[in-house]
Amino acid sequence: MTRTLALVQWTLRPDRDDDAPPLTHRFRCLTLTDDDSECGAVSEPHTDPVDAQAWTFRHLRDHPEHTSYAEVIERPWVMWRGGRA
Template sequence: MTSTTRRTFAFADWTLRPDQDDDAPPLTYAFRCLTLTEDDSECPAKSPPSEDPTEPQTWAFDHMREHPEHTGYAEVIERPWVMWRGGPS
C-alpha cells in the first residue's frame, strides 16, 4: 500500500532593508590602500573600522606620509541590513 503525505506551504514576502533598529550594529567606515606593490599584489594596509568617517581619512594621510607612492585608496563602508518578513503573499 502506498502512503501519501500532505503538506501545507505558507508563502511570505521578505524585504531587505538597512537595519536602523536601536540594537542594530553601527555603521562603520574604513579605508584600504589600493597601491600595487613590487610583486603586483595590493598593499595589505587598511585602517581600523570606525563609526567616525574622519578617522579612516586621517589614517589614509598618515599611510601616505609613510609611503609617499601610495596614493590610491578605497573607502569600505559596512552598513548592517536586516530581512523583514511581511504578511502572506
C-alpha cells in the same frame, strides 16, 4: 511526513533599530607593490568617516608612494517578514 509551506513576503532594509550594529567606514590601500599585488593595508573600522580618512594620511606619511585608496563601508541590513504573498 507532511509539511505545509506558505509563500511569505520579505523586505530587505537598512537596519536602523536602536540595537543595530553601527555603520562603519574603513580605507584600504590599493597601491600596487613591485610584484603587482595590492599593498593590502587596511584601517580600523570607524563610525566617523573622518577618522577613517585620517588613516590614509598616516599611511601616506609612512609610505609616500602609496596614493591610491578605497573606502569600505559596512552598513547593517535586516530582513523583515511580512504577510503571506
